[in-house]
Amino acid sequence: MCRWAAYSGEPIYLEHIVSSQTHSLIEQSHHATEAKTSTNGDGFGIAWYGDRPEPGLFRDILPAWSDCNLKSLARQIRSGLFLAHVRAATGGGTRRDNCHPFVHGRWSFMHNGQVSGFERLRRPLEALLCDRLYSARVGTTDSELLFLLALHFGLDRDPVAAIETMLKHVETEADRLGFETVIRFTAAFSDGARLYAVRYASDRKAPTLYSAPLGRGHCLVSEPLNDDRDAWVAIPDGSVVLIEGHEIAVQPFGGWAIERRVPELQLVAK
């Protein structure tokens, strides 16, 4: 389980999310309160959009709480759209290539969650990628692979549908191999224009996701950045959030999973 935070709105210094709040992301790297593991010390990363079409990317393997570069960059860099992540590794060594966010062209992506049985799914899922995206695979995490698969399934054309198709393919691939994978997936991603977040789990235990206004913009986080509990809205499991300019919209996501769960629900009902 990892912790992340993302922002879209009028440009602000990254430190507003990364380091200066009571439960800033750096603070969460040491003492997360809503995560399965309170320590998220296996590296960190930030991706931010500035004047270039593609985002800037800064990732490193030290715990976020002890990296002086991160503090200085967060204090200097202002952006109207950025993603920030602190990692608690569930698989994949501690190295920069395995740190979130992942970036490909103008897209950035970060993730909190896991795919059970990933070690069996890795190969058949990598086999789905086209050659160009296969070459772009440099790490060993499930998260990087989910991102590349989303790109494969059309992130550029229809982002939400691409994520949906990608998740379905993972579930189908597990079915084909004879087991039911549990996917827990709370992710944020952006093309530099819009910020998206999805909260989904095949077992209805999706990692938390909250939203709050921040200055003239919106903030999406794994857990609140401060104790002003009134400000933070819990995004329900099975949702997609879209932020563009000052507009924020929350829509249902993952209808197919409810269908999948029907037999189980009936069983429970009896």
Added chain:
Amino acid sequence: MCRWAAYSGEPIYLEHIVSSQTHSLIEQSHHATEAKTSTNGDGFGIAWYGDRPEPGLFRDILPAWSDCNLKSLARQIRSGLFLAHVRAATGGGTRRDNCHPFVHGRWSFMHNGQVSGFERLRRPLEALLCDRLYSARVGTTDSELLFLLALHFGLDRDPVAAIETMLKHVETEADRLGFETVIRFTAAFSDGARLYAVRYASDRKAPTLYSAPLGRGHCLVSEPLNDDRDAWVAIPDGSVVLIEGHEIAVQPFGGWAIERRVPELQLVAK
């Protein structure tokens, strides 16, 4: 607050302390149970004596739990006398020079504790060092400086007296500057022949120290390496432990501090 473990006896693989027990040092780097902070993720180090007069030294800045080099070395290296440490920084950046153990000639040293007001004491204490030891100062921690001061005060001639003199000098220096420093000091050190440990605090809140037999030797630790509670003897505050060959001895340490505390004790008695 850090966590450490040391061993003296028949040669064993370092992994017996570092990685293979229920509460091994690597486990403690993530989930220490008797420390003020449960995470000790600011680097680690091992110093071990082999065929050379001086110890081997391996230190790095990643959390111990994620360093594959540490796991491989602990599995390969056998030693009859070694020190191992995982760090939770209280001061001094996360860099190799600030990781314990510290080594000078044939001496190694590691420490758990702190010196209150150290930022004021640093300069006058560094001024006490002879030129040779001043040159050897490469980090910024209180622990490295306490080690160099102990060398200055005769660690080579009379180790226990040198540690005592060093601690007294720190207290005296604070007195001279007009404040009372609180020293908490649970340290292990060795010249390659004997293993020493001191548990001392000027406020009687010294970090814990335990001893247990391990194979054909003895083990000294910040907190027990397993749940066999019967095996672990708590070493009392105000003690020095000496291990040589199969012999272990525990003696009182820090009598001067009791004197310093007399007024307070009388007050309590009334």
Added chain:
Amino acid sequence: MCRWAAYSGEPIYLEHIVSSQTHSLIEQSHHATEAKTSTNGDGFGIAWYGDRPEPGLFRDILPAWSDCNLKSLARQIRSGLFLAHVRAATGGGTRRDNCHPFVHGRWSFMHNGQVSGFERLRRPLEALLCDRLYSARVGTTDSELLFLLALHFGLDRDPVAAIETMLKHVETEADRLGFETVIRFTAAFSDGARLYAVRYASDRKAPTLYSAPLGRGHCLVSEPLNDDRDAWVAIPDGSVVLIEGHEIAVQPFGGWAIERRVPELQLVAK
């Protein structure tokens, strides 16, 4: 182009190869003389056999010349069979997983050379691996993949034949994709009992390989470790070297390549 050195014989300290000679491997990391690039600053690694069936492995991403851990370990560790490598990256980022030697079970492997067109060959070659070896692929270098392919083709049963089959498969795969790959391959590998080295190139420009006695053993290197030129024997292109105990044998390797080259040779002869 990288630099490497390997030893088999009576146990010696690793520093005899790594740090204490005029042109030690650490020296070569800064000033290689027979390599295309004089700087080999993209990480380093050592694999050594001790009491365990599998080798110890220590790799890191700093230049070898500035890593104090490497110096201390080379001074402390004694082994009768070890491999050491300094890297000049031709592809694959600077990270531990991309540093040589690579280790799998009791096997270790390191390599100097390259495979032209590797970016096109990577995917079809990875597809050849069985599931178990596919899972073991954690880096992005050609070298790690060649090692895993050699394991796939029977390194455990017949090491020299496995390397031969592996190299042939790489060439065949390129043929199938419609281009002729140039393979330059000077590698050392071991199962802990024997030390092997192969010098091979599909274009007869194989990276150099030398052998010399060292103490009561033999040393194989990319370039001589000292100026005693009489001691160093250049191993011809198209050779395999086998060292076991005090015995060293050199045999022809890569006969198939000569066949492949026949048209070219004829052309030359005219």
Added chain:
Amino acid sequence: MCRWAAYSGEPIYLEHIVSSQTHSLIEQSHHATEAKTSTNGDGFGIAWYGDRPEPGLFRDILPAWSDCNLKSLARQIRSGLFLAHVRAATGGGTRRDNCHPFVHGRWSFMHNGQVSGFERLRRPLEALLCDRLYSARVGTTDSELLFLLALHFGLDRDPVAAIETMLKHVETEADRLGFETVIRFTAAFSDGARLYAVRYASDRKAPTLYSAPLGRGHCLVSEPLNDDRDAWVAIPDGSVVLIEGHEIAVQPFGGWAIERRVPELQLVAK
């Protein structure tokens, strides 16, 4: 010997100096042409002024040529005043604290050169610092100490005079210890408003310094960033350069040294 480059003028992307030119600083980290050592692989750093009074600081210990964070930051960050440095260590371990630029408050400083006999001078020079600056000393290089001494001698009030006083004190301190130190000092420093550079050596062998217009600004470098030799003006030994807005001025520096050299010059003249 290190390599550095600095810029003052209309804001430009850092990559114009760091990575995109023929002999960019990253290229120089691998293949410097006018330095004593062609490899500058012992870390790097950038300090840039943006909206904050104090500069941003990003330093790391990998060779500049292999650090992907540096490339991304140089591509994203625009600044009207920045310093960039690649290090070839002459003393002081490879760690972030020893990488240039050094920053204190709104001041930044970087250096190419050395102070002979520094190991003897370190302690008496550190003793000159006031307590506040002594506490700010966290590394072990001569360069960081020269910077702190310059601050001590009034960098804030009269920057050029402070550098002069600092250099004189180093020479005087060596005299007092009974030896003549050779200082070679080509440094750039800034308070965020002006960019300064000094080229000085007590033996008239100061490291090179060049100036050239770049866009709507000026660039100061250890060696030219491209082959347009006409554009680059060699700044003479014994100079100070001041850049503010579009103005650049070069003035004599280090008159006292010429005096010191008189006996030697006379000797030569006879």
